[in-house]
Amino acid sequence: MNHRTTCRHCGHPLSLSMVDLGAQPPCEAILTEEQFYEPEPFYPLHARVCENCWLVQLDADVSPEKIYTEYAYYSSYSESWLQHMESYTDSICTRLGLTPNHRVVEIASNDGYLLQFFADRGIPCFGIDPAANVAEKALERGIETLVSFFSTDTAEQIVKERGKADLIIANNVFGHIPDINDFLQALQQLLQEGGTITIEIPHLMRLIEGNQFDTIYHEHYCYHSLIADLKLLESQGLKLIAVEELPTHGGSIRMFIAHREDARAPDDSIERLVGIERSRGMDTPAPYQAFGEKVRQTKRNLLRFLIAAKEEGKQVVGYGAPGKGNTLLNYCGIREDFLDFVVDRNPYKHGKFLPGSRIPIRPVEAVFEAKPDFLLILPWNISDEIIRQMDGVRAWGCQFVIPIPEVRIVV
Known part of the structure; x- marks a missing residue:
């Protein structure tokens, strides 16, 4: 375990505490009957705030290999989530004019819950997920899946073997990344010129307002506001062109992202939501201290x-x-x-x-x-x-x- 004293994005000291939830085991480390009488590893679960870029993050990094190599969460068991993803597929295909001549890649594709809808439309798609057990379910659905963590090395391999992607999807994975700068660099590498990235992530503002402290756990290294994410994206050659607010997971945002040089101009949705965050003090210590x-x-x-x-x-x-x-x-x-x-x-x-x-x-x-x-x-x-x-x-x-x-x- 790595104890972190500085921000994983900008390196500023992490001096502001948001909430300390004590020592806990990794939340998806379900125990078998044989493991019941064996000791479990417990790690500190303490969320802190960077007062420079306002990225909220855990101060202890549990190795991703200890969390994701075998994973107990299968996305397809939630009917409402499947409906949400089918609706997303319809809207993004219309918005971007996707056809069988385009290529879609999903990061953390789980059991193929989403890519199945692109496959049904005849759009070439490919998933990346580090959990072999859930990837196996995707393969059974006919969704080609690379069992791997996503990084700049992985992106380089994919580009070399398959080419770049017109649409990259990252649903509820942005918070799961310990090296967030490398992850964004990898997205930038994999994205086709003129292509789009959509990132769906629980909204930190809603987490605080809704008292959703139980969504803080070791596999969620970071907790995201738009104020923080604008700085993250800009630092890695990307730009936000639109944002949507969603009801999922207690309140989420979906960001539409492109290369910095992309001709598309950011729309009014970004300024509006940043204004709401600022009005709630998300760029001040107050809401974090009260949580x-x-x-x-x-x-x-x-x-x-x-x-x-x-x-x-x-x-x-x-x-x-x-x-x-x-x-x-x-x-x-x-x-x-x-x-x-x-x-x-x-x-x-x-x-x-x-x-x-x-x-x-x-x-x-x-x-x-x-x-x-x-x-x-x-x-x-x-x-x-x-x-x-x-x-x-x-x-x-x-x-x-x-x-x-x-x-x-x-x-």
Whole structure:
């Protein structure tokens, strides 16, 4: 583990603390039954702020090889995310006029969840992902995938073997990059002249406003505002030409990026959103300094609810085994004494245990066998989807609990 005291982009000292979530295991390091009695590595989880470029980042780097070589997250298990990506495919193909004569590359392509829609249109596409187990699922779909981390070396290899890309997609990966300057250089290398990069990333402003501290975990090295990203892109020969605000993951932004020399002029959406960020003080210490106490209050409120439920003899079960859920459970010290088990739609996780808390993971059907009093929704960002899917639990009076931004019970 590398302890970082200076900004990973500009080298300025990291003196401003945003929130300290203690020591935690990597959030996707799901345990097998054989690993249950073995020790787990715990690493500091502390988000700090660069007061020069305003990039928020972790001060401890866990090696990507320890996180991504085998990965427990499969994008295709979220119906709403698939719908979101199919809609993106339609809009970007129309916007850029993509045809079978163009080439699309996705960074962190996971199980082929997105590129399948380009393949269906006959548009040549290619994925890059370091997790061999999820890449295998993409290959089964017929999506060609290179199992590798994306870097300047990887980009050079791809350009030499396949040529440059007309569209490069990076969804929810920009925050996962420890060497952010090298990543941007690699995008610049791989991008065709006149081409477009789209980067979709959770919006730091929404994270702070929505108290979404559980989206802070070791695989998210950085947390992005437009104020910070404009500086990052400019430093690597790229420019922002448009930005969209999205509801996904508690509030995200999608950036449209081109080479600095590209003839397209930046549109008004950029100035508007930067203005909103400045009005919220995102280029001052104030919102970051206030965040930590809000997080501590959320911990107390959730524990207060769970203690009361258990003292009344109620059973509480968790829905979902996402990375964000593990940050929440480990920060709050929640184990099987509060949460009997969790369920997940992904069979890869069944029979295994959550990292740190060691709470068992079961199939969704286990909820209907146990008939708990409360269902704690850990992937709160898709709570509407989950409540629709699990509507049957209301038959015995089970209530849904949404923990973020504050504890809320849905009857």
